[in-house]
Amino acid sequence: MTILLTLLLLVPAALIAAAIKVVPTGQVYSLYRHGKPVRLLQAGTHLVLPLLDRVAHKINLAGQMLRFEGPAADAHDVRGTVYWQVLEPERADPVFEQVDQLIRHGAQEALRGQPEVDHADRRDLGARVKQSLNNALRERGMMVTRVELDAA
Secondary structure, eight states: OHHHHHHHHHHHHHHHHHHEEEEOTTEEEEEEETTEEEEEEOSEEEEOOTTTEEEEEEEESSOEEEEEEOOOSSSOOOEEEEEEEESOHHHHGGGGGGHHHHHHHHHHHHHTTOOOOOGGGHHHHHHHHHHHHHHHHGGGTEEEEEEEEOOO
């Protein structure tokens, strides 16, 4: 009897707790139902359907960093760091899981066929890589803010 009473009290309490989503400032959560996007949850407290809805992506709007390391098939050995951020979460959400691959592949493509550079020209090459990545990522709601290339 006490087990049944405990379950009758705990199950609704757990469902209510699962229905409340608190999104921190500087983040956006994408809410999916049955594998399809429903809406984006902006910063604040939201009610969701606990057994139907799930948070698919927690998108940080403040900026992120990705380390990449060469070499590509016919590019020189270049390593570096790409700093990027999401500007339009609704456009970034469908490709958010592949963004690391998009950046790595885009950096390799941008470096392919580029001549070897010395330390002084590394900044110029980084600017060209940034421009190339932004051409690919802007249509997906993201932007590269900085590319830092390491010494080979």
